[in-house]
Amino acid sequence: MRHTISVLVENKFGVLTRIAGMFSGRGFNIDTLNVGPTLDPSTSRMTIVVRGDDTVLDQVVKQLNKLVDVIDIQDFREGEYVDRELVLLRVNVDSKTRAEVMQICDIFRAKIIDVQPKNVSIEVTGNESKIDKFLFLMRPFGIADLTRTGRVALARKE
Amino acid sequence: MSKKTTARSKTSASKHAAKPERGVVMNGAEILVACLEREGVDTIFAYPGGASMHMHQALTKSKKIRTILPRHEQGGVFAAEGYARATGRAGVCMATSGPGATNLVTGIADAFLDSIPLVAITGQVPQHMIGKGAFQETDVFGMTLPVVKHNYLVMDINDIPRIVKEAFYIAQTGRPGPVLIDIPKNIQQAKTQPVFPSEIHLRGYDPVRHADDLELNELIGLIESHKEPMIYCGGGIISGDASAELLEFVERTQIPVATTLMGIGAFPETHPLSLKWLGMHGTVYANNAVNEADLLLAIGVRFDDRVTGKIEKFAEHGTIVHIDIDNSEINKNKVVRLPILSDVKYALGRLNQLLEKAGRKRVKSNFTRFRPWFDKIEAWREKYPFSFKDTEDVIQPQYAIHLLHEMTKGEAIITTGVGQHQMWAGQHYDFTEPRTFLTSAGLGSMGFGYPAAIGAKIARPDKQVIDIDGDGSFLMNVQELATAHIEGIAAKVMILNNQYLGMVVQWEDRFYKSNRGHTFLGDPRDLSRIYPDYVKMCEGFGVPCERVVHKKDLRAAIQRMLDAKETYVLDIMVPYTEHVLRMIPSNATYKDVIIEGREELEARSGL
Numbered sequence: 001m002r003h004t005i006s007v008l009v010e011n012k013f014g015v016l017t018r019i020a021g022m023f024s025g026r027g028f029n030i031d032t033l034n035v036g037p038t039l040d041p042s043t044s045r046m047t048i049v050v051r052g053d054d055t056v057l058d059q060v061v062k063q064l065n066k067l068v069d070v071i072d073i074q075d076f077r078e079g080e081y082v083d084r085e086l087v088l089l090r091v092n093v094d095s096k097t098r099a100e101v102m103q104i105c106d107i108f109r110a111k112i113i114d115v116q117p118k119n120v121s122i123e124v125t126g127n128e129s130k131i132d133k134f135l136f137l138m139r140p141f142g143i144a145d146l147t148r149t150g151r152v153a154l155a156r157k158e
Numbered sequence: 159m160s161k162k163t164t165a166r167s168k169t170s171a172s173k174h175a176a177k178p179e180r181g182v183v184m185n186g187a188e189i190l191v192a193c194l195e196r197e198g199v200d201t202i203f204a205y206p207g208g209a210s211m212h213m214h215q216a217l218t219k220s221k222k223i224r225t226i227l228p229r230h231e232q233g234g235v236f237a238a239e240g241y242a243r244a245t246g247r248a249g250v251c252m253a254t255s256g257p258g259a260t261n262l263v264t265g266i267a268d269a270f271l272d273s274i275p276l277v278a279i280t281g282q283v284p285q286h287m288i289g290k291g292a293f294q295e296t297d298v299f300g301m302t303l304p305v306v307k308h309n310y311l312v313m314d315i316n317d318i319p320r321i322v323k324e325a326f327y328i329a330q331t332g333r334p335g336p337v338l339i340d341i342p343k344n345i346q347q348a349k350t351q352p353v354f355p356s357e358i359h360l361r362g363y364d365p366v367r368h369a370d371d372l373e374l375n376e377l378i379g380l381i382e383s384h385k386e387p388m389i390y391c392g393g394g395i396i397s398g399d400a401s402a403e404l405l406e407f408v409e410r411t412q413i414p415v416a417t418t419l420m421g422i423g424a425f426p427e428t429h430p431l432s433l434k435w436l437g438m439h440g441t442v443y444a445n446n447a448v449n450e451a452d453l454l455l456a457i458g459v460r461f462d463d464r465v466t467g468k469i470e471k472f473a474e475h476g477t478i479v480h481i482d483i484d485n486s487e488i489n490k491n492k493v494v495r496l497p498i499l500s501d502v503k504y505a506l507g508r509l510n511q512l513l514e515k516a517g518r519k520r521v522k523s524n525f526t527r528f529r530p531w532f533d534k535i536e537a538w539r540e541k542y543p544f545s546f547k548d549t550e551d552v553i554q555p556q557y558a559i560h561l562l563h564e565m566t567k568g569e570a571i572i573t574t575g576v577g578q579h580q581m582w583a584g585q586h587y588d589f590t591e592p593r594t595f596l597t598s599a600g601l602g603s604m605g606f607g608y609p610a611a612i613g614a615k616i617a618r619p620d621k622q623v624i625d626i627d628g629d630g631s632f633l634m635n636v637q638e639l640a641t642a643h644i645e646g647i648a649a650k651v652m653i654l655n656n657q658y659l660g661m662v663v664q665w666e667d668r669f670y671k672s673n674r675g676h677t678f679l680g681d682p683r684d685l686s687r688i689y690p691d692y693v694k695m696c697e698g699f700g701v702p703c704e705r706v707v708h709k710k711d712l713r714a715a716i717q718r719m720l721d722a723k724e725t726y727v728l729d730i731m732v733p734y735t736e737h738v739l740r741m742i743p744s745n746a747t748y749k750d751v752i753i754e755g756r757e758e759l760e761a762r763s764g765l
Binding site for chain 2 (some may be wrong): 009010013014017018021025055058059062063065066067068069070071
């Protein structure tokens with residue numbers, strides 16, 4: 001099972017290593033990890049997608065909590081959060097396929113951000129199923145390269 | 159799940175929040191020493207080098223801190239651990255960058271696994287050289303991350319007072335542990351006017367945990383509804399300073415107690431309700447009782463594999479209650495029925511109050527509440543005592559420990575190395591007070607015993623401190639004899655010398671058909687010779703040493719060791735053929751316990 005957890009940490013030297021080291025040292029699997037600053041410059045927020053059952057997740061949360069530089073942890077359950085991922089990719093095109101690629105981009109509200117004679121670069125954001133579907137559709141054209149941010153998540157609040 | 163701490167220093171207990179205090183202009187090294195003095199540090203174990211000598215210069219000016227020069231950084235960190243284990247206050251050690259720092263790592267890991275408060279300070283190459291592969295540079299911050307409670311690399315001289323204050327606070331509160339502070343040399347040399355904070359603000363660290371009455375009442379209800387309850391308690395009782403509360407709780411509830419190896423001394427082993435300690439080499443009656451109990455109260459323990467054996471089978475029929483201050487230990491190795499997240503001193507103290515209200519009075523003798531259960535335990539106790547076959551002339555290692563126990567009236571502080579002697583020391587010496595059995599339990603670091611004895615003796619000069627050691631373990635930090643001799647520290651050693659790595663030999667006998675895989679420590683070219691010759695070696699160190707070979711000479715020799723007012727080594731020759739019994743093989747259950755000795759084993763298998 002995959003869980004999305006959001007970890008608020010002190011924006012201090014070595015904090016990423018502490019978190020990453022805790023995961024590797026205790027044999028937990030990270031699917032994606034995203035770090036960035038928050039409104040408060042003294043903190044950063046990490047969004048981590050971990051794989052494991054409830055026991056593993058329980059330990060992950062407790063071990064994270066034990067780290068002095070971890071301020072707060074949110075374990076997101078289904079429906080309690082919105083999440084997105086941003087993907088940049090370069091897809092091979094020629095004069096015959098370019099139109100079709102652009103059409104699919106339109107459907108997925110993806111942006112073409114660079115055009116070359118033999119390829120286009122695309123920016124697409126969305127949740128996991130949308131991204132997966134988009135990449136599935138691009139694959140036949142030939143994905144030359146791609147980079148993903150990993151999942152970022154935000155709690156829903158009234 | 160947010161966490162928050164605002165701790166006030168001891169000096170600011172008044173109603174008005176104390177203001178930070180500004181000091182005079184000092185260099186970074188002097189600020190560090192001033193901070194250590196403010197934390198009440200009286201002893202530091204420090205080995206100098208290029209990146210830390212500036213701090214040693216500052217230490218020479220301190221009137222409050224005694225600097226002990228170990229002869230190896232590992233000796234220094236183990237001594238600091240010995241100091242911490244004997245007192246409960248953080249042990250402090252220091253080393254230079256690179257090899258000095260890496261030599262500390264074993265001791266830091268040791269403190270981490272046994273939850274010992276330790277503050278380790280390392281010098282680092284100057285900031286502009288970091289990452290350049292400078293002489294004696296290692297990333298000690300990165301290297302120690304998995305084995306510290308927290309660590310710091312000081313980047314700004316103005317942070318030193320805050321960092322030192324936080325380091326001691328983190329090391330000594332909650333579940334204790336080691337904290338490392340790495341200080342680049344240019345920061346040691348820079349000058350500033352320090353501001354000593356009076357408060358700590360750590361929004362990610364809150365060590366205060368108090369059980370609520372609901373949980374505690376549920377626990378009391380469980381005791382009322384069960385007939386065969388047991389307590390399994392560990393190092394948490396000792397680090398939580400909860401021995402008195404535990405004793406009262408036991409005498410109110412009349413529940414028998416087995417400790418872990420780390421918990422030895424948490425409950426008096428001479429008490430009728432003590433079953434000594436459980437686990438791989440624990441008593442049969444403790445293991446049987448814990449595994450067959452219908453209610454198991456696990457207090458300040460972590461369900462270590464050397465205690466539980468096969469974890470799924472451990473106490474499989476009992477209802478388990480787990481009280482611990484570390485949330486991550488709860489349901490980590492074993493899922494329990496009633497988890498209670500709490501400081502054990504608070505939980506036990508509050509339980510005693512609730513029991514008082516419920517009319518459960520404290521009794522000092524005639525424990526009859528769980529009669530049939532006690533009868534069962536007593537039957538095991540009679541059938542399977544810690545026993546050994548004594549001999550006429552040859553000194554059995556267990557006998558030597560028995561004799562030491564008798565002659566010290568069980569009042570000494572005992573440290574150990576790691577191996578057979580460690581288990582025998584635990585088995586054949588009865589401990590009645592916390593912080594009197596100091597052993598490397600979690601990490602199992604050979605070489606721990608003697609430096610730890612030095613640290614303990616400095617902390618408790620009033621006590622007889624004796625390292626019961628093996629010849630293998632003792633040799634690993636034998637250089638610390640120089641430290642003890644030069645500093646005038648009367649830490650004693652009783653070597654149980656069998657010329658072998660006895661515990662590995664035992665496993666070879668049991669599981670490898672007695673094929674010796676580099677476990678002989680003597681001289682293979684001359685088996686009649688005792689090697690190394692500790693008597694001669696000690697002569698070089700200027701330390702009195704005596705070798706004992708015959709049983710008839712042992713008592714007088716131990717007396718001379720006890721009477722000595724200085725560092726003293728007693729080298730006792732014992733046979734290597736003895737096995738530590740009882741033994742539950744790893745990942746087995748209490749029913750698989752090995753009772754038979756080596757002779758029976760040989761007779762059976764035709765070795």
